[in-house]
Amino acid sequence: MSAEPPHGIDVLRVFCGPDGRHGNALGVVRDGRAHPDQASRQALARELGFSETVFVDDPERGVVDIHTPGARLPFAGHPLVGVAWLLDLEVVHPPAGEVWVRQDGEFTWITARAExxxxxxxxxxxxxxxxxxxxxxxxxxxxxxxxxxxxxxxxxxxxxxxxxxxxxxxxxxxxxxxxxxxxxxxxxxxxxxxxxxxxxxxxxxxxxxxxxxxxxxxxxxxxxxxxxxxxxx
The missing domain is CATH 3.10.310.10 (Diaminopimelate Epimerase; Chain A, domain 1)
Structure with missing residues (x-):
């Protein structure tokens, strides 16, 4: 992981413990247009070195694209919980399908399918x-x-x-x-x-x-x- 994320990238910790510590690091690129093709997105995800990096293609509709350092994913849990919390979304659209979101106190919940x-x-x-x-x-x-x-x-x-x-x-x-x-x-x-x-x-x-x-x-x-x-x- 690079010491300082590039401008325009938010870094979150998702699934933190009760004391607010730990959690899995996540990079969120709010403006996916800055990295319009899959090759540039994969290169940035590799540079950042997080388990996953999310590219936001439509912040209002919640259209997102998820990359590990080596591959594109149709679905991943902690990226969707994290980006939904950051953008205050009610629904997120990764390639796998429509993911509904709800807030319950300090917890952000997504609804998904095991398959x-x-x-x-x-x-x-x-x-x-x-x-x-x-x-x-x-x-x-x-x-x-x-x-x-x-x-x-x-x-x-x-x-x-x-x-x-x-x-x-x-x-x-x-x-x-x-x-x-x-x-x-x-x-x-x-x-x-x-x-x-x-x-x-x-x-x-x-x-x-x-x-x-x-x-x-x-x-x-x-x-x-x-x-x-x-x-x-």
Missing amino acids: WAPPRTLRQYASAAEVEELDVPEPGERSEMGVPPTPEGLWGRSYAWAWEDEAGGRIRARAFPGRGDGIDEDEATGAAALLLTARLDRALNIVQGRGSQILTAPGPDGTIEVGGRVRLV
Whole structure:
């Protein structure tokens, strides 16, 4: 990540903990016209080095474009929560589809579908302590986590999780993107929380990374809400 983001880029932290700390860093380019083609957007996302960077193509309609340092994404959780909070939007339009937004006190919520999230291996561990003690896997070790390599030879995304309080829906998690783009571990991952909520079919309170917090709740017709706190850096 560059030391000082270029002019015209807001930097947020999304899914902050109760004390306002942690959260996953996000770059938001308010005027997407400054980077009109995919090549220039990909180059800027690579330069910034955030897990994702959002380009706003229409701030009134909420049309956005999401890039990691190495690829364009049709959907991602923390970028959509972050840009919706920053621009005070009621709906966001990433390539995956229409995403509705609501504000609830200090939390910003989006409604999405699990099938929009990129594939990811959800690996359950016996205890939160086991998850916390995991080393960031080297590329040659990721097969041990049950994650097959992609056709490009990169090891796939994995989400390590364990119950902290099953009755209360509290989970400890860590995410290893495995994209080979310099992001070895995600501090907070809304798309993974979406997939885990769909699998468990219940509301969750997830602590990920160093102390980020993600809340989820199943909704009607297969939708899932994902919510969290956002702070401007």
